[in-house]
Amino acid sequence: xxxxxxxxxERSADRRRRELLEAADRVVLRDGxxxxxxxxxxxxxxxxxxxxxxxxxxxxxxxxxxxRHTDALLDSLRAALDAPAERRERxxxxxxxxxxxxxxxxxxYRFLMHPAEGGQPGGDQGFDVGKLSAPLLRRMGEELGxxxxxxxDLGPDSRRLAxxxxxxIVGMMHAAGDWWLGERPCTRAELVRSMADLLWGRxxxxxxxxxxxxx
Amino acid sequence: xxxxxxxxxERSADRRRRELLEAADRVVLRDGxxxxxxxxxxxxxxxxxxxxxxxxxxxxxxxxxxxRHTDALLDSLRAALDAPAERRERxxxxxxxxxxxxxxxxxxYRFLMHPAEGGQPGGDQGFDVGKLSAPLLRRMGEELGxxxxxxxDLGPDSRRLAxxxxxxIVGMMHAAGDWWLGERPCTRAELVRSMADLLWGRxxxxxxxxxxxxx
DNA sequence: AGACTCGCGTTACCGCAGGTAACATCTTAG
DNA sequence: CTAAGATGTTACCTGCGGTAACGCGAGTCT
Numbered sequence: 001x002x003x004x005x006x007x008x009x010e011r012s013a014d015r016r017r018r019e020l021l022e023a024a025d026r027v028v029l030r031d032g033x034x035x036x037x038x039x040x041x042x043x044x045x046x047x048x049x050x051x052x053x054x055x056x057x058x059x060x061x062x063x064x065x066x067x068r069h070t071d072a073l074l075d076s077l078r079a080a081l082d083a084p085a086e087r088r089e090r091x092x093x094x095x096x097x098x099x100x101x102x103x104x105x106x107x108x109y110r111f112l113m114h115p116a117e118g119g120q121p122g123g124d125q126g127f128d129v130g131k132l133s134a135p136l137l138r139r140m141g142e143e144l145g146x147x148x149x150x151x152x153d154l155g156p157d158s159r160r161l162a163x164x165x166x167x168x169i170v171g172m173m174h175a176a177g178d179w180w181l182g183e184r185p186c187t188r189a190e191l192v193r194s195m196a197d198l199l200w201g202r203x204x205x206x207x208x209x210x211x212x213x214x215x
Numbered sequence: 216x217x218x219x220x221x222x223x224x225e226r227s228a229d230r231r232r233r234e235l236l237e238a239a240d241r242v243v244l245r246d247g248x249x250x251x252x253x254x255x256x257x258x259x260x261x262x263x264x265x266x267x268x269x270x271x272x273x274x275x276x277x278x279x280x281x282x283r284h285t286d287a288l289l290d291s292l293r294a295a296l297d298a299p300a301e302r303r304e305r306x307x308x309x310x311x312x313x314x315x316x317x318x319x320x321x322x323x324y325r326f327l328m329h330p331a332e333g334g335q336p337g338g339d340q341g342f343d344v345g346k347l348s349a350p351l352l353r354r355m356g357e358e359l360g361x362x363x364x365x366x367x368d369l370g371p372d373s374r375r376l377a378x379x380x381x382x383x384i385v386g387m388m389h390a391a392g393d394w395w396l397g398e399r400p401c402t403r404a405e406l407v408r409s410m411a412d413l414l415w416g417r418x419x420x421x422x423x424x425x426x427x428x429x430x
Numbered sequence: 431a432g433a434c435t436c437g438c439g440t441t442a443c444c445g446c447a448g449g450t451a452a453c454a455t456c457t458t459a460g
Numbered sequence: 461c462t463a464a465g466a467t468g469t470t471a472c473c474t475g476c477g478g479t480a481a482c483g484c485g486a487g488t489c490t
Contacts (some may be wrong), residue, residue, distance in 0.1 A: 137390060160401055163411040165418060167394040168387040175352060175386020176379055187377055194379040201350045201416020203380060206367045
């Protein structure tokens with residue numbers, strides 16, 4: 001009945017859990033975001049119900065996997081953000097870190113980016129709009145927002161402003177990165193510089209083109 | 216055999232197509248992005264195979280639906296972008312237009328945003344990373360990039376820069392909007408202002424907070 | 431008129447995915 | 461030796477995307 005002497009079994013369960021997650025990782029890396037539970041179970045050398053015992057449902061496995069990668073990526077990003085350098089340099093390093101990560105393992109990040117679909121037939125209608133849209137993006141946005149708020153002096157509304165900017169910048173990074181991955185229109189460094197330029201207000205500062213639209 | 220006298224049937228087919236799309240629209244509006252083909256067919260008062268005859272597969276219906284909304288939204292955005300006003304005002308109007316749209320019909324835009332999942336079992340493995348990720352986002356990004364390039368004088372690399380910025384800004388808008396829809400941390404106007412501030416370089420211009428991190 | 435095609439629509443089915451119930455087994459405690 | 465409980469299995473259910481095969485009414489050709 002007591003909960004104190006379960007260390008042994010918990011250890012074992014945790015180890016299995018990690019093994020399963022690593023297997024899932026391999027499958028996702030190979031098959032992309034559409035990896036099926038069957039495939040993951042097979043890769044782990046077991047069968048489906050075990051996966052479900054460990055993770056509840058596919059969303060659970062998704063969440064666990066997402067947390068692993070999100071943690072890892074966030075650590076890298078934090079390191080870039082905390083580097084002792086000029087702000088511009090830190091921002092560029094952060095952007096580059098993110099892009100390097102998605103460039104190295106695109107399948108994984110494609111898997112992480114979109115929602116779990118959900119849609120239980122018998123259950124609720126699910127009006128929680130965008131509630132659990134993309135965990136990685138959300139966490140990155142929050143994190144970046146926190147960092148911005150910690151580091152910068154933004155006046156009275158700093159909290160709100162920082163969070164908005166956090167999510168906004170992450171979204172910019174993500175969308176531009178996704179597009180860049182598909183089309184490869186330039187080098188990573190160029191992309192980084194261009195995005196930093198955008199954040200540095202070059203859009204606002206640029207001159208109008210001569211001969212405007214029609215008039 | 217000839218292809219000239221098919222106007223009548225084409226009219227009819229087009230009308231049915233439109234009806235089906237409107238039905239699909241209603242269902243997506245009600246059931247969210249997980250709307251099933253069966254549900255859509257039922258809503259339209261017909262059965263599945265007809266949908267497949269008209270749209271090929273779910274991706275086809277998805278594409279058709281996406282095009283409708285994307286066209287409509289892009290028209291609104293172009294209008295905001297083309298308004299005879301200061302650049303800052305136009306940017307704010309554009310952001311606000313987008314946010315108003317997703318606020319008005321969140322389900323629809325949630326449906327539009329994420330990929331079709333794909334994953335044909337017998338066919339290719341699908342290594343086209345992010346190729347067809349989110350049509351709406353991509354089109355908006357391209358469109359905005361074009362507009363930026365047309366309007367602004369950005370020096371030698373204007374084409375590349377404009378496209379990057381287009382996709383980046385759209386991503387920012389999307390991510391911040393998605394987060395805002397879920398949490399509603401502030402009014403729409405505040406969000407718009409904050410994002411415009413970001414684009415106007417306030418991040419770069421802000422002062423460091425007194426007493427930095429640990430040192 | 432009668433046969434022929436052809437667009438529109440149906441029922442019934444396949445394969446596969448997520449998810450579960452029920453059974454088998456191996457270890458460990460008393 | 462027996463009882464409990466984790467570990468793993470097979471076999472199954474549901475629902476979805478997608479398809480094949482058939483039914484039917486309207487125009488067309490001879």
